[in-house]
Amino acid sequence: MTVTHHPPLELLAGFAAGSLDAGEHLVVAVHVARCPACQRFVHAIEAVGGSSIDAATPVPMKAGAFETVMAQLDRAEPSTVSNRVPDDADEDHDLPELLRHYRIGRRRRIAPGIILRPIELPGTARSRAFLLQSAPGTRMLEHTHTGTELTCVLRGSFSHEGGQYGPGDFDFGDDELDHQPIVGAGEPCLCLVAMTGDLRMNGFFGRLISPFVRL
Amino acid sequence: MTHGFQAIRMLPKSRPSMAGFRSFRLRRYGNERPKVTVRIAVEWANLIGRVAAHGDREAFGRLFEHFAPRVKGMMLKAGAGKDDAEEIAQETLLTVWRKAAQFDPDTAGASAWIFTIARNLRIDAVRRKARSGSIDYGAELDYLVDPAEPIDHMLVRSDEADRIAAALSRLSEEQTMAIRLSFIEERPHSEIAELLGIPLGTVKSRIRLAMNRLRALLDEIK
Numbered sequence: 001m002t003v004t005h006h007p008p009l010e011l012l013a014g015f016a017a018g019s020l021d022a023g024e025h026l027v028v029a030v031h032v033a034r035c036p037a038c039q040r041f042v043h044a045i046e047a048v049g050g051s052s053i054d055a056a057t058p059v060p061m062k063a064g065a066f067e068t069v070m071a072q073l074d075r076a077e078p079s080t081v082s083n084r085v086p087d088d089a090d091e092d093h094d095l096p097e098l099l100r101h102y103r104i105g106r107r108r109r110i111a112p113g114i115i116l117r118p119i120e121l122p123g124t125a126r127s128r129a130f131l132l133q134s135a136p137g138t139r140m141l142e143h144t145h146t147g148t149e150l151t152c153v154l155r156g157s158f159s160h161e162g163g164q165y166g167p168g169d170f171d172f173g174d175d176e177l178d179h180q181p182i183v184g185a186g187e188p189c190l191c192l193v194a195m196t197g198d199l200r201m202n203g204f205f206g207r208l209i210s211p212f213v214r215l
Numbered sequence: 216m217t218h219g220f221q222a223i224r225m226l227p228k229s230r231p232s233m234a235g236f237r238s239f240r241l242r243r244y245g246n247e248r249p250k251v252t253v254r255i256a257v258e259w260a261n262l263i264g265r266v267a268a269h270g271d272r273e274a275f276g277r278l279f280e281h282f283a284p285r286v287k288g289m290m291l292k293a294g295a296g297k298d299d300a301e302e303i304a305q306e307t308l309l310t311v312w313r314k315a316a317q318f319d320p321d322t323a324g325a326s327a328w329i330f331t332i333a334r335n336l337r338i339d340a341v342r343r344k345a346r347s348g349s350i351d352y353g354a355e356l357d358y359l360v361d362p363a364e365p366i367d368h369m370l371v372r373s374d375e376a377d378r379i380a381a382a383l384s385r386l387s388e389e390q391t392m393a394i395r396l397s398f399i400e401e402r403p404h405s406e407i408a409e410l411l412g413i414p415l416g417t418v419k420s421r422i423r424l425a426m427n428r429l430r431a432l433l434d435e436i437k
Contacts (some may be wrong), residue, residue, distance in 0.1 A: 009426040017398040018334035044379045050326030052399045058284035122342040
């Protein structure tokens with residue numbers, strides 16, 4: 001299936017530059033990993049980053065920096081760890097590779113037909129990330145966002161005024177948008193979501209539950 | 216050389232002592248430009264290749280000498296503290312040594328590859344600092360990103376680097392600058408307005424225009 005909905009270019013460029021919030025970074029990364037067009041854009045921004053290194057004014061390294069690094073060249077390479085807790089291994093086998101670097105919390109039923117699994121992000125994150133699985137035909141009430149909401153479809157589909165969103169598609173919502181998404185019939189829809197905004201003020205789960213009604 | 220090859224001109228102007236130049240042809244995308252053959256220095260790529268092939272310490276020394284101070288300079292410009300910039304620059308070159316075999320000159324230029332390493336290390340550094348107050352590369356980390364890990368494995372084409380260079384070369388110098396200042400150097404719009412000599416009110420649209428054009432140029436590549 002071809003990906004038809006992409007992140008705004010500002011987000012892609014921020015992703016390539018490494019300046020996105022951890023939750024946003026994750027959702028964009030999952031989209032980019034399966035979208036050749038966005039990959040190419042990211043690579044182009046990285047090339048601009050390379051030219052920025054070329055053009056940078058060299059700042060002298062500390063005395064002995066070279067020797068310090070040379071002394072480490074033969075040091076054993078630290079193993080890159082992937083310490084995700086392998087619970088629910090069967091159901092997770094088709095999750096994107098990238099998510100394996102993260103701890104994914106337990107499933108919580110937050111409304112009829114809606115299951116949420118929080119994703120643990122580094123302490124610096126402004127956003128919250130979670131997997132959201134919705135039963136076929138679930139309808140969200142019309143809602144707006146206080147911050148931004150980034151969504152990448154992993155399985156199944158949903159649709160709203162912006163069109164139909166299938167696996168790999170990216171949806172960007174902010175406070176300017178009125179959304180009324182409906183989950184496609186046939187199979188559950190699994191999405192990776194990152195939300196920013198002052199969720200505590202509104203009550204995180206309250207805000208999550210309130211938009212959903214099962215038809 | 217006509218306009219339209221600004222990306223080429225942005226390369227460092229001379230590296231006289233180094234051998235290893237490669238010529239390649241910029242492909243024509245669209246209809247208007249004549250074929251132009253440019254010589255591009257790829258000695259950095261060759262040096263990385265020597266490190267990968269036989270752990271060439273002399274080659275690594277030259278890479279360090281060139282790139283470490285520039286990575287440090289770029290990190291400082293993007294707002295990193297002095298010690299952090301130094302640490303990231305050292306760790307970037309150490310990663311170049313360790314991961315040299317993963318570098319593929321057909322998919323990315325040497326500088327772009329080193330940029331991605333520095334970028335990933337900076338992301339890690341920010342996350343580490345939030346935990347412990349210092350970068351501490353010795354500590355084990357939950358969210359460790361392999362600094363040289365490309366975001367993708369299968370989708371990159373073998374001549375991607377040339378194609379992307381060709382698309383970038385068709386952006387105006389000002390458009391490339393707008394993207395670089397805004398995203399790579401993360402400068403505030405007021406500074407970008409000053410540097411580009413345009414009114415503050417048009418900075419946002421200028422950046423957006425540059426990115427839309429870049430996306431369109433990249434999409435033309437079939």
